[in-house]
Amino acid sequence: MLTFIKHRELEQSYQQFNFEDFMQLNGQIFRALENRKTQCIASSANTYFIKQHLGIGWKEIFKNLFSLRLPVVSAENEYRAIGLLAQLNIPTLKVVAYGKKGLNPASLKSFIMTEALQDIVSLEDLCRTWPVQAPTFTFKQALIKELARIASLIHQHGLNHRDFYLCHFLLRLDNLPKVKLHVIDLHRAQIRKKIPRRWIIKDLAGLYFSSLAIGLTQRDLLRFIQCYTQCSFRTIQSSGMSFWLKVKERGDKLYKTHLSKGC
Numbered sequence: 001m002l003t004f005i006k007h008r009e010l011e012q013s014y015q016q017f018n019f020e021d022f023m024q025l026n027g028q029i030f031r032a033l034e035n036r037k038t039q040c041i042a043s044s045a046n047t048y049f050i051k052q053h054l055g056i057g058w059k060e061i062f063k064n065l066f067s068l069r070l071p072v073v074s075a076e077n078e079y080r081a082i083g084l085l086a087q088l089n090i091p092t093l094k095v096v097a098y099g100k101k102g103l104n105p106a107s108l109k110s111f112i113m114t115e116a117l118q119d120i121v122s123l124e125d126l127c128r129t130w131p132v133q134a135p136t137f138t139f140k141q142a143l144i145k146e147l148a149r150i151a152s153l154i155h156q157h158g159l160n161h162r163d164f165y166l167c168h169f170l171l172r173l174d175n176l177p178k179v180k181l182h183v184i185d186l187h188r189a190q191i192r193k194k195i196p197r198r199w200i201i202k203d204l205a206g207l208y209f210s211s212l213a214i215g216l217t218q219r220d221l222l223r224f225i226q227c228y229t230q231c232s233f234r235t236i237q238s239s240g241m242s243f244w245l246k247v248k249e250r251g252d253k254l255y256k257t258h259l260s261k262g263c
Helices: 019-024 056-066 078-088 121-127 136-158 197-210 217-229 235-237 241-261
Strands: 002-006 028-032 038-044 047-051 097-102 111-116 119-124 171-174 181-183
Touching: 019 047, 019 097, 019 111, 078 097, 078 111, 119 121, 121 171, 136 171, 136 181, 136 197, 136 217, 171 217, 197 241, 217 235
Parallel strands: none
Antiparallel strands: 002 097, 028 038, 038 047, 047 111, 097 111, 119 171, 171 181
């Protein structure tokens, strides 16, 4: 079975490509694993990123299943997640081509090609200097509110990211002082009618963990919680604190593991 889509935004030279042509593209390698490769493809007119999935094998599938994790067998997860974010008007990557070939989940081949974002910085890089060079109150407040809005909206609509860290939010520099964040790296995202509580905790704990070293205050964290829940602090204290304590517990554990590895 073959699913193959090319969008009008794709430049003419690539419009002639078939599925195998896209799978054989070579450019600047950003990440290479045994069964997945991410590359930057530059032409005279545009720059793209292509993520090629080469089949993960039954060993990896069973390894994930035995660990109670759904294996990522193709680029379809990312394609569907980007589509949902677009429906929700959450900035993300723009897909210009997508393809999937095969029926056997262990040997599926697939790719997703997106336009490269220009004039951006990841929040991980942006916030790294905050402990010694604090941002303005207005800017920090706007970032926290937008992060909380995006997190709440995707969770309400059944999407959990699974790699929900500051590095996967890109700030548009050409749009400042307005805060516009693009959500990226959605290849492990899951979509369902209702997200199990543990997966929401995992997402929020990842975001909390990745912000622990940037000098946020308790007031900053509370502002995020209030924006995420759209509840007063009194309501959160009376009915929701156990949830946020679990988020904190998991995030702190991730941070300790991170430090123990010397990262």
